[in-house]
Amino acid sequence: MIGDTDFLLNAVVMSAKVPDRIASTSDALYMADSPVPSNIDKKILADSDLDYLMRRAAVEKAITRGLEEHNFEVYYQPTYFIDRKTVHGAEALLRLHDSVLGNVFPDEFIPLAEKMGLIDDLDDFVLCEVCRLLKSGIPMQYGLDCINVNLSVVQCMRPGFVERINKIVDSFGVDPKLVNFEITESVAASDYRILSDTIDALKHEGFLFSMDDYGTGYSNMQSIFSLDFDVVKIDKSILWSVNDGKLGGIILENSVRMIKQMKRRILVEGVETLEQAELLNKLGVDYLQGYYFSKPVPKGDFIGHIKKAYEAL
Ligand code: C2E
Ligand code: CA
Ligand code: CA
Numbered sequence: 001m002i003g004d005t006d007f008l009l010n011a012v013v014m015s016a017k018v019p020d021r022i023a024s025t026s027d028a029l030y031m032a033d034s035p036v037p038s039n040i041d042k043k044i045l046a047d048s049d050l051d052y053l054m055r056r057a058a059v060e061k062a063i064t065r066g067l068e069e070h071n072f073e074v075y076y077q078p079t080y081f082i083d084r085k086t087v088h089g090a091e092a093l094l095r096l097h098d099s100v101l102g103n104v105f106p107d108e109f110i111p112l113a114e115k116m117g118l119i120d121d122l123d124d125f126v127l128c129e130v131c132r133l134l135k136s137g138i139p140m141q142y143g144l145d146c147i148n149v150n151l152s153v154v155q156c157m158r159p160g161f162v163e164r165i166n167k168i169v170d171s172f173g174v175d176p177k178l179v180n181f182e183i184t185e186s187v188a189a190s191d192y193r194i195l196s197d198t199i200d201a202l203k204h205e206g207f208l209f210s211m212d213d214y215g216t217g218y219s220n221m222q223s224i225f226s227l228d229f230d231v232v233k234i235d236k237s238i239l240w241s242v243n244d245g246k247l248g249g250i251i252l253e254n255s256v257r258m259i260k261q262m263k264r265r266i267l268v269e270g271v272e273t274l275e276q277a278e279l280l281n282k283l284g285v286d287y288l289q290g291y292y293f294s295k296p297v298p299k300g301d302f303i304g305h306i307k308k309a310y311e312a313l
Contacts, residue, residue: 012036015046030057035111056112062098063113067121071097074129076302078309079148079267079289084277087309088287089180090139091148092130093296094122110152119152124168126150129299130179131172138303139178142310146180146208153183157194162201176206182233184212185223196227203228210267214238215255224262232259236270236290242279256283 001007014031016022022031030053036045037052066072076090096104113119130147133139139147155161169176181202199209210231211224215238224232234255241248259266268280271290280288294305 012042013044014050015044016050021050058101059104059109059112060116062096062101062104063109063116063118065100066096066098067118069099071099072122072125073097073298074126075296075298076133076147077289077296078294078302078305079287080293082281082284082286082288084281084288084293085309085313087142087144087306089144089146089148090302090306091182091289091296092126092150094126094150095296114152114154119155123151123155124164127165127168127179128172131169131174133299134174134178135172139306142306143313144306146178148180148182148210150182150212153185153195156183156198157191162198165202165207166205176202177208180208180210180231182210182212184216185227192223192226199227199229211264214259215251221258224259224264229264231265231267231287233289234259234266234268234285236268239268239270239276239280242276253283256285260284 016031022028031050034053034056040049040052042049062071073095075093075095077093078087079089079091080086081088094106094110096106096109098104110119110122113122127149130149134147169179203209208230209228210233211227211229212233213235214224214232215235234252238248238252238255242252256266265287266285267287267289268285269289271277271280271288271292273292276290277288277292294302297305
């Protein structure tokens with residue numbers, strides 16, 4: 001129990017051969033420190049059950065290699081106004097093209113980069129790339145309002161964060177109001193003060209903020225109220241649950257109504273079909289994002305996409 005919160009701890013037993021699999025105490029600690037993937041539900045892990053450890057080690061190598069060899073690339077996924085014709089902006093999403101592992105996706109490498117203490121380098125890289133694109137003036141030429149950049153909440157709360165962001169954006173001479181930071185609210189209530197001070201300081205400079213992943217485990221009403229978000233992004237799982245039965249529709253409809261009453265703009269992600277887009281239009285959300293419009297694509301393809309959309313208006 002920490003504060004008022006109960007944490008349920010799961011125990012698993014792992015067995016591995018020494019020294020074939022575990023050659024040193026640091027190998028054993030590494031094994032203990034590696035989260036067991038959620039698709040493994042056994043209580044006793046042995047032999048090939050432990051292959052995920054090798055995968056983790058391989059991805060960690062790929063991250064280090066990626067930073068040295070410039071294997072990271074920023075992809076862009078456009079976000080649209082509810083008219084389905086006008087591009088509103090884009091989300092920058094990181095990709096890792098590794099010579100050994102092929103393409104590795106952020107759901108896998110971001111948590112590891114955080115553990116390795118390399119997330120700062122990745123976040124800086126993404127922000128610099130986005131600033132470079134904004135500096136070119138191309139997104140604004142095709143009518144875009146801003147580009148969204150994901151931030152790890154842990155980073156936001158570190159001392160010196162605000163200065164670091166300002167320094168990067170300043171060095172490119174980019175107007176802060178063109179950058180919209182997405183953060184997933186996942187911190188304990190006691191940390192609200194720091195997070196909300198950080199958001200206020202950056203908003204004072206002109207940056208915009210979106211709350212990411214609304215409707216997943218962590219997000220809650222208090223943070224929408226107490227943190228000064230411009231946009232709330234409703235998680236794709238909420239939209240997708242509409243097809244699963246009546247309850248999904250009720251949750252979506254009432255989330256939209258509530259967030260609107262809180263005077264926040266709403267983006268729904270994971271829009272894959274015209275039916276979904278039409279439903280969201282009826283509910284009155286502001287922006288849409290998803291494969292229906294475009295997958296995340298490399299910069300060149302993204303520029304081609306927004307040019308075409310602009311010329312079709
Ligand atoms: P997210 O912020 O929730 O990003 C949205 C994810 O949904 C992206 O996955 C995107 O490709 C995917 N997506 C968007 N529309 C659709 C759709 O219509 N259908 C389906 N099936 N998927 C859709 P991606 O690119 O794999 O990113 C995964 C997560 O990794 C992101 O989730 C974000 O939390 C994190 N991430 C990505 N880039 C960065 C980054 O530069 N910095 C940080 N800190 N995190 C990042
Ligand atoms: Ca995001
Ligand atoms: Ca999301």
